[in-house]
Ligand code: SF4
């Protein structure tokens with residue numbers, strides 16, 4: 001447990017002092033607030049189950065194939081800062097701050113991935129971040145490693161109607177992970193299944209992301225990824241090139257910065 005606290009303290013400091021966690025084009029606006037960090041056991045059967053075609057598919061690579069001898073997966077969620085989130089509350093086109101955060105924020109995410117792996121090595125373990133590994137492949141709609149499925153195994157949250165991943169700090173943000181041979185204590189998974197944090201999927205309440213979506217990609221039945229993708233490629237990208245993104249379904253909704261109805 002102590003090592004997990006060391007990891008959290010290390011990342012908190014990195015987020016506080018690294019200039020790459022700021023938007024140069026927007027007066028140095030902070031991109032991410034402090035991250036959530038959780039641990040999954042590398043041999044958790046969930047990882048093997050992700051090879052099921054109904055979940056991710058046979059191309060998925062579980063932790064011990066990325067790193068033989070792996071014991072733990074460190075997963076983190078980086079919530080967008082309040083100014084970044086609020087900049088995207090207006091309906092319609094995405095804010096400049098949101099678009100920049102999607103690009104600069106993912107650059108910083110790679111910084112975090114590499115720094116986390118180095119820190120785990122400094123603690124005496126082997127470590128790697130799958131997304132930075134030469135074997136990592138993105139097939140378009142899925143990859144051979146999923147940050148959000150790692151987060152689910154680590155107890156960080158569950159999926160929503162909008163196909164975002166809802167954590168205790170909401171869904172507006174980005175995820176990352178590193179695999180290590182260090183034996184860390186797995187975090188609790190405080191939910192019944194992969195839908196528990198979305199009231200629409202559990203009790204038929206909310207549905208706010210349906211109204212927020214400018215492309216009609218989200219309906220009561222779920223999110224049509226191809227409609228969303230066409231909107232991003234055909235409407236957003238030509239207008240804001242090279243920036244692209246939208247995120248209306250992650251902002252000004254009850255799951256933006258927390259778990260809806262969590263205190264009921
Ligand atoms: S806005 Fe409501 S229905 Fe949509 S994902 Fe968030 S909690 Fe679920």
Ligand code: SF4
Pocket residue numbers: 162212213214215216217218223227228229231245246247248249250
């Ligand atoms: S990103 Fe935008 S277009 Fe895509 S589902 Fe969310 S709100 Fe709709």
